[in-house]
Amino acid sequence: MASLTAGTTMRAINHRTRGTRHGPITRLMSPADLGQMVKPFIFLDLFEAENFTSGVSAHPHSGIATHTTFLRGGMTYADSTGEKGELREGAVEWMRAGRGVRHTGQPLTGMPIVGFQLWLALPPELELSEPESRYLDPESFATAGPARVLLGRFGGVSGPIDPPGPLAYLHVRLSDDEQWTYTPEAGHDIAWVAVSSGRLSVSNTLAEREMIVFVGGNAPIVFSAQGPTEFVVGSAVRHPHPLILGSHSVHTNAAALAEGQRRIAALSRTLEVDALLHA
Numbered sequence: 001m002a003s004l005t006a007g008t009t010m011r012a013i014n015h016r017t018r019g020t021r022h023g024p025i026t027r028l029m030s031p032a033d034l035g036q037m038v039k040p041f042i043f044l045d046l047f048e049a050e051n052f053t054s055g056v057s058a059h060p061h062s063g064i065a066t067h068t069t070f071l072r073g074g075m076t077y078a079d080s081t082g083e084k085g086e087l088r089e090g091a092v093e094w095m096r097a098g099r100g101v102r103h104t105g106q107p108l109t110g111m112p113i114v115g116f117q118l119w120l121a122l123p124p125e126l127e128l129s130e131p132e133s134r135y136l137d138p139e140s141f142a143t144a145g146p147a148r149v150l151l152g153r154f155g156g157v158s159g160p161i162d163p164p165g166p167l168a169y170l171h172v173r174l175s176d177d178e179q180w181t182y183t184p185e186a187g188h189d190i191a192w193v194a195v196s197s198g199r200l201s202v203s204n205t206l207a208e209r210e211m212i213v214f215v216g217g218n219a220p221i222v223f224s225a226q227g228p229t230e231f232v233v234g235s236a237v238r239h240p241h242p243l244i245l246g247s248h249s250v251h252t253n254a255a256a257l258a259e260g261q262r263r264i265a266a267l268s269r270t271l272e273v274d275a276l277l278h279a
Contacts, residue, residue, distance in 0.1 A: 016210055048113065063251035074107075091136060095131070120165075171231075181222050182223065190216060196209070
């Protein structure tokens with residue numbers, strides 16, 4: 001257990017939001033709003049429902065990577081790289097869309113589902129690369145104290161996915177009154193946290209079912225739980241490129257966006273892909 005000792009600088013808060021709820025999904029961040037502030041992290045959904053009545057229809061992406069972690073429940077999945085299967089509690093779907101990919105999913109019936117979907121902006125050398133998908137079971141992830149390392153590195157532990165740049169993304173569970181300090185890697189100048197359950201005391205603020213963005217810098221962040229609490233936290237070196245937005249796509253320039261949109265339009269006309277996604 002860590003404590004806020006004399007001489008430790010409290011990391012101030014720059015912005016906080018409860019997002020916008022649409023049925024079972026709370027959109028905490030998108031590329032047009034907070035994504036501009038904390039890029040390469042550009043999109044974050046908290047999804048939760050006692051019983052999803054429908055799945056995720058087949059849809060495309062380009063220029064980004066998506067990371068979906070299941071805190072409760074699970075889904076079947078399929079994508080245009082040829083991968084398909086089933087993900088359960090603690091599992092992760094990683095999709096580096098690159099020049100274009102389509103994917104879909106159906107919730108597993110008879111159980112609640114809770115999780116986060118994160119989008120990452122890709123650097124120019126990866127935004128039109130061949131797509132890559134990985135589906136990882138819970139045992140693939142190492143922990144450092146109460147933190148499960150989903151991407152990047154923390155506390156001497158590395159995640160199983162090679163991130164597209166210097167960043168860290170952790171899933172943390174704290175028990176009542178437990179305190180934990182997150183010290184970002186050297187050079188990480190942005191940081192944020194999103195709370196899915198419980199109440200989290202941080203920087204003289206009580207966070208509950210919301211996202212908090214901290215001021216820039218590399219200072220440690222001290223968290224204290226009020227009741228059992230679950231959250232994700234991210235930090236990174238700031239993405240230096242603009243975000244050029246399209247339908248389901250984010251690129252660093254207009255030419256790359258046009259190529260990504262061309263590719264995903266071609267995928268939507270491929271009958272073999274549709275057969276895989278709906279099999």
